[in-house]
Amino acid sequence: MNYDITKRRTIRRYADKPVSDELLNDLMQKAARTQTMGNLQLYSVVVTRDEEMKRRLAPAHFNQPMATQAPVVLTICADFRRTTRWCEERMADPGYDNFLSFINAATDALLYTQTLSLLMEAEGLGLCFLGTTVYMPQTIIDVLKLPRLVMPVATLTVGWPDEQPALTDRLDNAAIVHQEEYHDYDRASIDALYANKEALEENQEFVRQNGKQTLAQVFTDCRYTRRDNVALSETLIKALRQQGFMD
Numbered sequence: 001m002n003y004d005i006t007k008r009r010t011i012r013r014y015a016d017k018p019v020s021d022e023l024l025n026d027l028m029q030k031a032a033r034t035q036t037m038g039n040l041q042l043y044s045v046v047v048t049r050d051e052e053m054k055r056r057l058a059p060a061h062f063n064q065p066m067a068t069q070a071p072v073v074l075t076i077c078a079d080f081r082r083t084t085r086w087c088e089e090r091m092a093d094p095g096y097d098n099f100l101s102f103i104n105a106a107t108d109a110l111l112y113t114q115t116l117s118l119l120m121e122a123e124g125l126g127l128c129f130l131g132t133t134v135y136m137p138q139t140i141i142d143v144l145k146l147p148r149l150v151m152p153v154a155t156l157t158v159g160w161p162d163e164q165p166a167l168t169d170r171l172d173n174a175a176i177v178h179q180e181e182y183h184d185y186d187r188a189s190i191d192a193l194y195a196n197k198e199a200l201e202e203n204q205e206f207v208r209q210n211g212k213q214t215l216a217q218v219f220t221d222c223r224y225t226r227r228d229n230v231a232l233s234e235t236l237i238k239a240l241r242q243q244g245f246m247d
Contacts, residue, residue, distance in 0.1 A: 003122035009167060011126025012066040014159030019071050019125065024158075027119045034115035036108050043109035044079040046144050047072065053143070060139035061132040061155065070157035075133070075140060076113045078105035080245075081149040097149065102245035106153045113154045126161035129154065135232050137239040148244040169197050 028045060036042065048054055054068045057075075061067040080096040087094035095101075113129075120127055133140065133155045140152040175193040185193070197203060198215050210218045220226075240246050 008121060009165050010128050011161045011163060012128050013163040014070050014126060015162040017160045019158060024072065027116060031112055031116035031119055034111050037104050040083050041108065042079055042083060042105035043112050044077045044150065046075040056143045057140060060136045061130050066128050066157040070159045072158040074156040074158060075144060075152050076109050076154040077146060078102055078109045078151045078153050080105050081147055084149055097244045097247040099245055102151060102240060109153050117156065120158060125158055128157045130157065134236055137236060141239060151240060151243050151245060169200055
């Protein structure tokens with residue numbers, strides 16, 4: 001199947017059609033060819049199909065409908081436990097109970113997540129990336145019984161699409177690509193780079209619905225507030241410490 005990433009959409013509604021173990025296992029095996037630090041594959045995936053397990057995970061994702069409606073929920077974890085146990089069983093002294101090791105494992109896990117996402121979409125599957133995974137990780141840790149040195153970093157809801165939502169906007173290369181060195185943004189460049197985004201009718205309606213003056217205010221005052229960011233950061237750090245990555 002030809003896959004055009006410029007047409008990709010986030011899918012939140014799924015058809016009542018199963019995703020076979022055979023297909024999913026094949027795609028996960030292929031995704032393992034993605035880049036990885038030291039060829040260690042510092043990630044694990046927990047596959048959730050059971051309806052009760054999905055219901056137990058749902059509060060960690062603010063009970064978004066796709067968290068329970070999707071046929072499959074994949075929780076991708078930064079995992080240094082498997083490597084640590086390998087070292088312990090092979091007369092090696094592991095030193096991976098620290099923040100750098102979490103960053104390395106999280107990078108591995110997210111690279112795997114993106115590769116798997118592309119492979120699934122190329123097969124015609126639809127998915128939604130749940131950024132809520134790092135907001136309330138303790139619920140996920142408890143439900144999935146994640147041991148020390150295993151930390152959830154991404155969740156994908158997966159199924160056959162039952163919707164065709166509109167494409168969302170993206171910034172041009174001029175906004176994100178820097179040649180040779182980083183070039184900071186001034187008022188004129190911000191105006192130019194965000195002009196199209198701010199002019200879209202759906203974004204202007206977004207501003208009106210939230211009673212704000214600018215699109216940026218919707219993000220700072222409503223969606224991702226300083227208060228929430230600070231509180232969720234504390235929750236994340238607490239979970240990282242509990243899972244052994246802040247020793």
